[in-house]
Amino acid sequence: xxxxxxxxxxxxxxxxxxxxxxxxxxxxxxxxxxxxxxxxxxxxxxxxxxxxxxxxxxxxxxxxxxxxxxxxxxxxxxxxxxxxxxxxxxxxxxxxxxxxxxxxxxxxxxxxxxxxxxxxxxxxxxxxxxxxxxxxxxxxxxxxxxxxxxxxxxxxxxxxxxxxxxxxxxxxxxxxxxxxxxxxxxxxxxxxxxxxxxxxxxxxxxxxxxxxxxxxxxxxxxxxxxxxxxxxxxxxxxxxxxxxxxxxxxxxxxxxxxxxxxxxxxxxxxxxxxxxxxxxxxxxxxxxxxxxxxxxxxxxxxxxxxxxxxxxxxxxxxxxxxxxxxxxxxxxxxxxxxxxxxxxxxxxxxxxxxxxxxxxxxxxxxxxxxxxxxxxxxxxxxxxxxxxxxxxxxxxxxxxxxxxxxxxxxxxxxxxxxxxxxxxxxxxxxxxxxxxxxxxxxxxxxxxxxxxxxxxxxxxxxxxxxxxxxxxxxxxxxxxxxxxxxxxxxxxxxxxxxxxxxxxxxxxxxxxxxxxxxxxxxxxxxxxxxxxxxxxxxxxxxxxxxxxxxxxxxxxxxxxxxxxxxxxxxxxxxxxxxxxxxxxxxxxxxxxxxxxxx
Amino acid sequence: xxxxxxxxxxxxxxxxxxxxxxxxxxxxxxxxxxxxxxxxxxxxxxxxxxxxxxxxxxxxxxxxxxxxxxxxxxxxxxxxxxxxxxxxxxxxxxxxxxxxxxxxxxxxxxxxxxxxxxxxxxxxxxxxxxxxxxxxxxxxxxxxxxxxxxxxxxxxxxxxxxxxxxxxxxxxxxxxxx
Ligand SMILES: Cc1cc2nc3c(=O)[nH]c(=O)nc-3n(C[C@H](O)[C@H](O)[C@H](O)COP(=O)(O)OP(=O)(O)OC[C@H]3O[C@@H](n4cnc5c(N)ncnc54)[C@H](O)[C@@H]3O)c2cc1C
Ligand SMILES: NC(=O)c1ccc[n+]([C@@H]2O[C@H](COP(=O)([O-])OP(=O)(O)OC[C@H]3O[C@@H](n4cnc5c(N)ncnc54)[C@H](OP(=O)(O)O)[C@@H]3O)[C@@H](O)[C@H]2O)c1
Numbered sequence: 001x002x003x004x005x006x007x008x009x010x011x012x013x014x015x016x017x018x019x020x021x022x023x024x025x026x027x028x029x030x031x032x033x034x035x036x037x038x039x040x041x042x043x044x045x046x047x048x049x050x051x052x053x054x055x056x057x058x059x060x061x062x063x064x065x066x067x068x069x070x071x072x073x074x075x076x077x078x079x080x081x082x083x084x085x086x087x088x089x090x091x092x093x094x095x096x097x098x099x100x101x102x103x104x105x106x107x108x109x110x111x112x113x114x115x116x117x118x119x120x121x122x123x124x125x126x127x128x129x130x131x132x133x134x135x136x137x138x139x140x141x142x143x144x145x146x147x148x149x150x151x152x153x154x155x156x157x158x159x160x161x162x163x164x165x166x167x168x169x170x171x172x173x174x175x176x177x178x179x180x181x182x183x184x185x186x187x188x189x190x191x192x193x194x195x196x197x198x199x200x201x202x203x204x205x206x207x208x209x210x211x212x213x214x215x216x217x218x219x220x221x222x223x224x225x226x227x228x229x230x231x232x233x234x235x236x237x238x239x240x241x242x243x244x245x246x247x248x249x250x251x252x253x254x255x256x257x258x259x260x261x262x263x264x265x266x267x268x269x270x271x272x273x274x275x276x277x278x279x280x281x282x283x284x285x286x287x288x289x290x291x292x293x294x295x296x297x298x299x300x301x302x303x304x305x306x307x308x309x310x311x312x313x314x315x316x317x318x319x320x321x322x323x324x325x326x327x328x329x330x331x332x333x334x335x336x337x338x339x340x341x342x343x344x345x346x347x348x349x350x351x352x353x354x355x356x357x358x359x360x361x362x363x364x365x366x367x368x369x370x371x372x373x374x375x376x377x378x379x380x381x382x383x384x385x386x387x388x389x390x391x392x393x394x395x396x397x398x399x400x401x402x403x404x405x406x407x408x409x410x411x412x413x414x415x416x417x418x419x420x421x422x423x424x425x426x427x428x429x430x431x432x433x434x435x436x437x438x439x440x441x442x443x444x445x446x447x448x449x450x451x452x453x454x455x456x457x458x459x460x461x462x463x464x465x466x467x468x469x470x471x472x473x474x475x476x477x478x479x480x481x482x483x484x485x486x487x488x489x490x491x492x493x494x495x496x497x498x499x500x501x502x503x504x505x506x507x508x509x510x511x512x513x514x515x516x517x518x519x520x521x522x523x524x525x526x527x528x529x530x531x532x533x534x535x536x537x538x539x540x541x542x543x544x545x546x547x548x549x550x551x552x553x554x555x556x557x558x559x560x561x562x563x564x565x566x567x568x569x570x571x572x573x574x575x576x577x578x579x580x581x582x583x584x585x586x587x588x589x590x591x592x593x594x595x596x597x598x
Numbered sequence: 599x600x601x602x603x604x605x606x607x608x609x610x611x612x613x614x615x616x617x618x619x620x621x622x623x624x625x626x627x628x629x630x631x632x633x634x635x636x637x638x639x640x641x642x643x644x645x646x647x648x649x650x651x652x653x654x655x656x657x658x659x660x661x662x663x664x665x666x667x668x669x670x671x672x673x674x675x676x677x678x679x680x681x682x683x684x685x686x687x688x689x690x691x692x693x694x695x696x697x698x699x700x701x702x703x704x705x706x707x708x709x710x711x712x713x714x715x716x717x718x719x720x721x722x723x724x725x726x727x728x729x730x731x732x733x734x735x736x737x738x739x740x741x742x743x744x745x746x747x748x749x750x751x752x753x754x755x756x757x758x759x760x761x762x763x764x765x766x767x768x769x770x771x772x773x774x775x776x
Contacts (some may be wrong), residue, residue, distance in 0.1 A: 219739075222735050
């Protein structure tokens with residue numbers, strides 16, 4: 001009689017311990033391809049698993065015997081998830097396919113209608129809900145757009161798709177094409193007609209494209225089995241929300257966990273006439289008429305981008321700046337981007353704030369009178385514009401979603417939600433992602449990444465957190481500004497001026513030479529930390545295609561690129577980006593960075 | 599997403615042409631006086647007015663082509679769909695379309711023509727997927743145009759995308775069993 005029970009007692013106890021203390025245990029053999037496949041699956045799911053290689057440990061074959069007694073299975077891999085025996089490779093793959101595996105990994109209660117309710121169907125909310133549903137969870141996402149004071153509204157997908165990145169970049173492209181048309185003649189293209197722009201054609205084309213994106217999002221929610229409600233959500237109890245649809249019908253839903261992803265909306269000024277007569281970026285992209293002579297209020301990136309493309313369409317644009325351009329961004333770069341705009345016809349009214357807006361004449365567009373006062377003197381000025389675009393920042397949509405009822409902490413100053421490094425609020429079952437987070441980037445890819453990773457941590461045992469460091473970004477001013485890492489100001493504050501080496505250079509894109517424009521405008525700068533091997537901690541690029549250029553350097557910085565490695569990188573000629581492989585002049589040296597011909 | 603991008607591409611060529619005819623009709627339907635728009639994220643919540651404008655401007659899509667009976671109609675809501683499509687005595691071709699979709703604007707009139715040839719033996723129901731999202735979602739529409747042939751409430755046949763007149767004729771003929 002095999003004395004399995006007694007002699008193998010310690011091994012059995014060891015196996016049981018492994019099963020009890022690890023979310024996932026795989027009894028495996030190091031050379032076995034099926035074991036590899038299973039391990040890869042868990043790696044893909046970002047789940048930590050304990051692999052016990054029976055061919056590499058002592059008594060491996062006894063383990064196998066004991067497992068045979070315990071599970072009726074002697075072969076490897078032999079997989080356990082949260083104390084439940086799954087089986088071999090095929091069984092594990094099958095469990096993954098039918099969602100059983102994900103369920104075991106999450107081990108949720110069924111006391112609630114949903115495992116997860118996501119409030120807000122924008123960049124972050126959609127990514128998070130789709131990922132959670134793909135992991136086998138019951139997920140609902142609610143999205144609802146409160147129309148602007150002027151009545152503009154839009155479809156599913158949040159800010160980026162409807163009133164942000166997408167229409168903005170398309171209109172920026174519209175403006176770039178005008179420059180391209182002007183350049184074209186210098187390159188020998190002959191066209192006789194005077195070129196003019198039709199706002200409505202552009203607007204309709206952009207809106208149509210957005211319409212197709214809205215639909216695409218709706219379809220992908222259906223295909224991924226995410227329950228979607230076009231309704232406004234607010235908490236009524238810690239695990240319960242009220243959903244109000246456009247007809248005012250109320251329904252209630254419960255969930256084990258919640259993700260807040262409600263994003264932000266443009267802030268108004270709180271001066272007479274602002275909500276009645278002014279527009280924000282939320283209206284601009286759907287404006288049925290060309291805005292005409294426009295005053296942009298604010299020096300946020302939204303202000304500069306919108307002001308930039310409107311000027312690029314040939315409109316008379318003035319930007320009213322209270323203090324500085326692009327607060328928070330590298331000021332050297334911000335000012336260069338601003339100067340370029342100025343040389344291309346954008347007027348800047350500096351150190352003024354508006355005090356009232358009056359309507360002189362209704363119409364499409366009408367005529368408005370703006371009164372503004374100096375921030376330094378008593379001077380009052382007046383101006384007449386067809387359109388006034390307010391772009392003075394955005395408010396987090398956290399004030400009217402019942403957070404007080406459930407005790408979620410909100411920064412009373414700005415409505416932002418503080419979270420820990422796992423995007424968890426002070427209430428453990430409520431999480432937040434995207435623009436409403438305090439002190440985080442307000443960018444679509446950041447919201448998406450945070451949402452996806454959060455779902456994996458919540459429901460697939462993953463431990464990977466969103467990395468908010470070295471996030472590349474681009475401001476689509478007429479001359480685009482891309483950056484990654486620290487601004488010069490921030491780097492100085494963190495490391496001290498003496499510990500930084502800053503390399504910089506002006507450059508003249510080849511495509512600008514024949515039209516002979518914008519010489520000594522494009523600018524490249526990198527900030528290196530002398531105490532850390534000259535690691536690149538700030539990357540700044542002002543020039544064409546900044547987004548395309550910056551993306552790759554963002555990857556390099558994620559890998560910790562140093563100045564030496566940049567120098568040993570071979571450039572691609574003739575390009576703008578190659579400038580970064582030959583940066584020699586330090587800012588400290590005061591050396592000449594002007595470009596003189598070839 | 600992939601699909602919608604595809605649509606957008608297909609649309610490009612068609613758009614220029616379509617725009618000429620539609621320039622007036624694609625009025626801004628999004629910007630409404632604040633009072634008129636009960637807050638909603640359905641983009642076309644206010645469409646009633648623009649639907650009227652549209653049918654007025656584009657006879658090919660909205661006016662009944664057959665003089666003796668109304669065989670081509672816009673679906674109003676779920677109940678209307680049940681009554682006039684699912685419970686219809688006639689076989690029905692359902693055209694799921696969207697305002698933002700260029701190919702839809704080419705296919706629509708072609709379909710109407712093919713159906714008119716049948717002289718009342720088949721009806722045509724038009725469903726704007728943004729107005730009647732639930733219907734479109736229920737019928738598995740992923741990309742537009744999606745055209746479904748129904749008889750006695752059952753889906754007999756369907757296609758996605760654009761087809762030429764001959765193909766449409768045979769699609770319709772097949773439905774009425776010719
Ligand atoms: C003009 C402009 C240009 C931009 N350009 C870029 C760019 O080029 N690149 C870039 O990366 N980022 C850009 N951004 C930023 C980007 O749009 C945001 O960072 C991103 O959309 C944030 O995603 P989110 O999920 O946090 O919120 P959002 O995308 O704003 O989504 C939130 C959604 O929740 C809905 N909602 C709010 N409250 C409720 C409620 N109670 N119930 C139901 N639904 C609710 C909202 O209506 C909205 O649909 C731009 C933003 C603007 C305004
Ligand atoms: N391309 C991109 O990647 C991109 C584009 C847009 C936004 N974003 C992100 O979105 C975030 C928010 O950006 P934002 O640009 O909307 O807002 P913001 O950074 O908060 O800037 C607000 C701007 O409005 C001005 N302002 C505020 N109140 C004013 C008043 N009463 N009168 C006049 N001017 C006033 C501010 O001037 P002061 O400096 O004087 O305070 C500032 O210039 C940014 O942090 C950024 O990360 C990214």
